[in-house]
Amino acid sequence: MLETFIASSREAFQCSFIITLLLLYPELKNRPGYVRSLVAGVASAFIAGFAVGYLPALGPNVIGNETWVFWRLFFDSLVFYISVFMAITSPGFSGRPLSAALCLLGFSAFFFEARALGFLARDIGIMQEKVAGTALAGISGAVLGFVPLFCVKGILNRIPVEKAFTSASLVMTFGALRFMLGGVSELEKGNIVSELQRGILVFMEAAVRKLQAALLMSGHAFIKVPFAALADFIAGDRTALTLTVIFIMTPPLFILLTLFARPDPLLHDLEAGAQKRREISFFRKDLVNHSIPALSVFIMLTVMLHEGNMAMNPLYDPPPSPVRELEGEKVVRVPFSDISDKKLKKYVYYQILFLIALKPDGTAGVALDQCEICRPAKWNKDALGYAQKGENLICKYCMTPIAMHTLNNPGGCNPIPVPFKLEDGQIVIEVEELITTYKKAEALEKKGTHL
Structure with a gap:
């Protein structure tokens, strides 16, 4: 229970930090109606999200965790890019439209975290x-x-946030903080950079291969195909990373450009030199103040890019996705398409961690995320299991490379195989087989046969 309490209080505190930013905006100061709309959005998000996550009929058995993560990133990105629209049009919201917008922002700030909690x-x-x-x-x-x-509600009214934030930069900062703080770390450890880069990579690979097939220029093991190197580059990691950088850096750079593109103040009507210098000084100070949010977001996203890139290179160790059997079934089903990007995938069934990967011959390999030899100490949990480097699995404890084609073969430092079968494009694992394999693996440690 303590783990649930800590996770909930942490996520709520992070959400309150983001909400505090909205409450600092001048339109909301001393306007209880707008504040109530924002609070109503957050409260309804928690009630609806927690219910969807907690009640099996509403959430876990209907939509998988990866789908929820996708929609969280989608809505966070949508809010992030609304700031570009606001910078272009400078819309003036008030009354009911502003109340509705604040309610939606409050809802989006906590719904997906409440669902995960x-x-x-x-x-x-x-x-x-x-x-x-x-x-x-x-x-x-x-x-x-x-x-x-x-x-701290009383203190907020005394902070002159209008000197730094415009409505566009406020929404942009809201979206950037959602990128950084959104999601529950117990269920998803990757930020938007790694998820977006991985999604773009899968899309580009599929698009390039389809184009090659349509032009009858598909890759061949022995025949040199025209433009094959170019196709590999377009469908590679570098292109995916470049597109990711463009996607997340566009709003802060665009807002900076709109700020510095503002015309200089008109001074020809002012006769006194002191007045001219005061106007120029005010204009420059205002420009610097309004640049702070965009520059802060730019630095924040740069750090996230570095973290995301480090997460994917050189060792790729994805966070496990929760899986459960469907109601009335005694099997766990994972779509074969999940491993079409040739990246290692990890899943957790309650406390049982297992991995699935695509082998070089196009077949799937399923195994527990542990082996019969390496058993790191309890304080060294980060060294438990496997990661991927290129075409090999890597034991994180002894750093032994394991050829991907040997997956499903027992013995040595290989992952402990889990029986499975393929049905209608899905990898089907019997729950009883999974539990039995896990119990046997845990029993080995009790016999003292491990390091």
């Missing part, structure tokens, strides 16, 4: 056989996380 509370509750207790711990943690916001 509900899922996490239910998962931990089932494992600990304290379903009601973990739900109560999650709700209590979320309430506690918002307490600091109410404590």
Whole structure:
């Protein structure tokens, strides 16, 4: 229960930090109606999101975790790019339109995290056989996380945020903070950079291969195909990273350009030199102040780019995606298309970690994320399991490279195989087989046969 409480309070505190930024905007100061709209959006997001994640009929068995992550990143990106539209049009919102916009922003700031917290509370509750207790711990943690916001509410009105933020830069900063703080780390460890880069890579590879097939110029193992090197470059990591950089850097750069493109103040009507110098000084100071949010977001996104690039190179170790059996079935199903990008995929069934990868011959390999030899100490959990480097799996404990084509072969430092079958384009794993394999692997440690 403590884990659920800590996760909920952390996510609520991060959300309250983002909401605080919105409350600093001049249009909301001393305007209780607008503040109520924002708070209503956050409250409804928590109620709806927690319910969708906690109740099986509403969420976990209907939509997978990866789909929820996709839609979270989609809506965060949409808000991020709305700032570009606002910088171009300079819309003036007030009254009901502003109330509706604030309610939607508040809803988007916490819905997806609340959904993940509900899922996490239910998962931990089932494992600990304290379903009601973990739900109560999650709700209590979320309430506690918002307490600091109410404590500093009186101080917010005295901060002159209008000197630095425009409405466009405020929305841009909101979106950038969502990129950095959004998501629950227990269920997703990759930020938008790694997810976006991976998605672009898959899309570019598929598009290039289809174009090559249409032009009858598909790659061949022995025949030199025209423009094959160019096709590989376009469908490669560098192109995906370049497009990712362009995507996330466009809003802050565009807002900076609009700021510096503003015309200089008109001074020909001013006769006194002191007045002219004062106007020029005010204009420059205003320009510098309004540039601070865009420059801060630019630095923030640069750090995220570095982290995302480090996460994908040289060792690729993806966070596990939760999987469950469908109602009425005793099998876990994973679409074969999930591994079409040739990247290692990891999944977790309650506390059982297993991996799936595409082998060089086009078949799938399924195994536990552990082997029969290496067993790092409990304090060294980061060294448990496998990562991917190029065409090989790498044991994170002894750093032994394991050829991908040997996946499903037992022995040595190879991952412990898990029986599976293919049905209608899906990798099907019997839950009983998965649990039995995991229990046998755990029993080996008790016999003292591991380092």
